[in-house]
Amino acid sequence: MNEIKLFCPATIANVSCGFDVLGLCLDSTGDEMTIRKMPEKGVRISKIIGQDLPLEAEKNVAGVAVLALLKEVETTFGFEIEINKKIKPGSGIGSSAASAAGAVFGVNKLLGEPFSREKLVEFAMMGEELASGAPHADNVAPALLGGFTLVKGYEPFEVLKLHTPKEIFATVIHPQIEVKTADARSVIKQNIPLKKAIIQWGNLAGLVSALYTEDYGLLSRCLHDEIVEPMRSPLIPGFYKAKQAAKDAGALGSGISGSGPSIFALSKGEETAKKVAKAMAEVYKDFGVDYDIHVSKINTEGVKEL
Amino acid sequence: MNEIKLFCPATIANVSCGFDVLGLCLDSTGDEMTIRKMPEKGVRISKIIGQDLPLEAEKNVAGVAVLALLKEVETTFGFEIEINKKIKPGSGIGSSAASAAGAVFGVNKLLGEPFSREKLVEFAMMGEELASGAPHADNVAPALLGGFTLVKGYEPFEVLKLHTPKEIFATVIHPQIEVKTADARSVIKQNIPLKKAIIQWGNLAGLVSALYTEDYGLLSRCLHDEIVEPMRSPLIPGFYKAKQAAKDAGALGSGISGSGPSIFALSKGEETAKKVAKAMAEVYKDFGVDYDIHVSKINTEGVKEL
Numbered sequence: 001m002n003e004i005k006l007f008c009p010a011t012i013a014n015v016s017c018g019f020d021v022l023g024l025c026l027d028s029t030g031d032e033m034t035i036r037k038m039p040e041k042g043v044r045i046s047k048i049i050g051q052d053l054p055l056e057a058e059k060n061v062a063g064v065a066v067l068a069l070l071k072e073v074e075t076t077f078g079f080e081i082e083i084n085k086k087i088k089p090g091s092g093i094g095s096s097a098a099s100a101a102g103a104v105f106g107v108n109k110l111l112g113e114p115f116s117r118e119k120l121v122e123f124a125m126m127g128e129e130l131a132s133g134a135p136h137a138d139n140v141a142p143a144l145l146g147g148f149t150l151v152k153g154y155e156p157f158e159v160l161k162l163h164t165p166k167e168i169f170a171t172v173i174h175p176q177i178e179v180k181t182a183d184a185r186s187v188i189k190q191n192i193p194l195k196k197a198i199i200q201w202g203n204l205a206g207l208v209s210a211l212y213t214e215d216y217g218l219l220s221r222c223l224h225d226e227i228v229e230p231m232r233s234p235l236i237p238g239f240y241k242a243k244q245a246a247k248d249a250g251a252l253g254s255g256i257s258g259s260g261p262s263i264f265a266l267s268k269g270e271e272t273a274k275k276v277a278k279a280m281a282e283v284y285k286d287f288g289v290d291y292d293i294h295v296s297k298i299n300t301e302g303v304k305e306l
Numbered sequence: 307m308n309e310i311k312l313f314c315p316a317t318i319a320n321v322s323c324g325f326d327v328l329g330l331c332l333d334s335t336g337d338e339m340t341i342r343k344m345p346e347k348g349v350r351i352s353k354i355i356g357q358d359l360p361l362e363a364e365k366n367v368a369g370v371a372v373l374a375l376l377k378e379v380e381t382t383f384g385f386e387i388e389i390n391k392k393i394k395p396g397s398g399i400g401s402s403a404a405s406a407a408g409a410v411f412g413v414n415k416l417l418g419e420p421f422s423r424e425k426l427v428e429f430a431m432m433g434e435e436l437a438s439g440a441p442h443a444d445n446v447a448p449a450l451l452g453g454f455t456l457v458k459g460y461e462p463f464e465v466l467k468l469h470t471p472k473e474i475f476a477t478v479i480h481p482q483i484e485v486k487t488a489d490a491r492s493v494i495k496q497n498i499p500l501k502k503a504i505i506q507w508g509n510l511a512g513l514v515s516a517l518y519t520e521d522y523g524l525l526s527r528c529l530h531d532e533i534v535e536p537m538r539s540p541l542i543p544g545f546y547k548a549k550q551a552a553k554d555a556g557a558l559g560s561g562i563s564g565s566g567p568s569i570f571a572l573s574k575g576e577e578t579a580k581k582v583a584k585a586m587a588e589v590y591k592d593f594g595v596d597y598d599i600h601v602s603k604i605n606t607e608g609v610k611e612l
Binding site for chain 2: 191
């Protein structure tokens with residue numbers, strides 16, 4: 001195999017009560033990527049369509065992720081990468097993660113799969129480090145493993161795939177509001193009340209149980225974020241209106257996707273997820289704010305060959 | 307039915323990463339209780355064997371729990387309770403919870419089961435409020451539901467039973483050290499670093515996943531307490547030695563049972579749990595501290611008729 005074409009999915013990190021640990025993989029939104037073997041060693045980003053992003057491998061998340069992988073394997077050739085960037089950077093649905101995950105997935109395939117998907121997460125994290133200053137896995141894990149994923153911890157690093165109930169659909173609205181990563185970070189308090197932490201981990205434990213037992217009612221009752229949502233929501237005008245609209249339209253719950261400004265909702269069944277999309281869209285129509293909106297089943301596979 | 311005899315199990319609360327939310331039910335240790343209908347309405351504690359505890363219903367955890375239940379149902383008769391108290395109060399394995407749970411379970415049976423086990427947890431919590439000043443459910447939930455339980459939250463109150471892997475056995479050692487509840491509480495800091503909270507909820511989410519998938523390796527890697535164990539362990543001399551001894555003997559993990567001083571370990575298989583018991587016992591033998599020790603399968607049923 002000398003060339004591979006890939007779908008590199010968008011992802012939702014945090015998922016309300018799972019700040020920094022939970023993630024899930026979308027199916028209807030993602031980048032496309034083509035990777036080809038080339039005679040020179042190393043990585044070359046030859047083309048990026050749709051966004052103005054750096055082509056130098058060392059400054060590009062996909063390039064950095066592949067360079068991390070190539071440190072751990074001998075090759076006699078290199079890789080040329082073309083990216084059709086459909087996920088907007090800064091939208092909060094794992095744009096950089098999709099590129100990093102797709103690149104290491106494709107290169108691994110072209111090398112005959114020396115690495116597991118879990119190991120690829122560690123390489124892709126190096127791309128995330130370039131994008132955000134810290135190697136975090138809450139988007140690259142679902143992009144590579146698919147479904148709902150848990151970053152169990154970083155010392156030692158461990159990611160795992162949780163069970164995904166069949167009927168869950170996601171709605172994601174991206175209002176065209178800029179939330180600067182620095183702002184999204186600076187609002188996070190470094191100390192939190194133990195009482196709130198207990199509520200949060202009670203909800204997270206309940207949510208994991210709900211995934212395995214496919215208990216949609218319980219899932220809905222657990223989709224709360226006691227800690228980060230109250231800090232970040234002021235950065236997203238209309239957030240609580242959109243959340244209420246989603247709930248009123250039948251969503252199991254909703255929250256901030258990653259660090260925003262995208263807002264996600266989870267629903268049981270595609271029909272409800274579409275109603276939820278309509279209701280959330282109405283909120284931003286009324287606000288006069290442009291938006292993109294997607295309804296997606298959960299992609300239980302992660303990055304896929306096209 | 308005019309009389310019922312019960313086994314009221316001891317329980318382990320917190321289970322390392324699940325402070326205030328997780329619990330599990332033991333099978334080899336517990337109180338015995340007999341409850342009889344009596345012509346006068348109300349509750350009478352007629353006898354307590356083994357411990358010097360108040361017989362007045364309003365001052366006894368079992369009495370208070372039953373009185374809470376009787377507020378929600380009409381009866382033409384009352385209940386007389388005899389308790390054979392085998393769990394030592396203050397040992398950290400849910401002594402008061404066993405009495406409260408057994409009493410409401412038995413009364414509910416004699417009334418023809420008007421209440422679910424989940425509802426009984428709420429009545430039993432009233433007994434816990436008498437014992438500790440706050441209505442908490444992390445021991446009464448496993449005592450009534452059996453297996454591993456989760457207190458998902460208090461507002462609104464919700465408890466659920468998680469899946470229990472078949473091969474888990476518990477070892478519990480009770481060194482005869484007094485830990486005052488006031489001390490066990492006063493060492494808990496009311497604010498915690500978000501970083502540690504994230505590690506804790508990553509472990510808890512992993513542990514819940516490990517229960518459902520019966521992944522003993524993952525379970526072992528999740529049995530850590532970043533937050534409360536470091537605060538409370540100084541109150542239990544020998545704690546880290548006993549923990550290390552348990553680990554060396556093959557335990558999946560160990561930690562403080564409830565607020566201590568009992569120390570629990572979980573193992574895969576009864577043989578290992580027995581080896582762990584021997585190793586933990588050696589530690590306190592060397593210290594010259596008396597102890598009780600138990601090896602128990604997980605009781606997936608909770609309070610049982612004898």
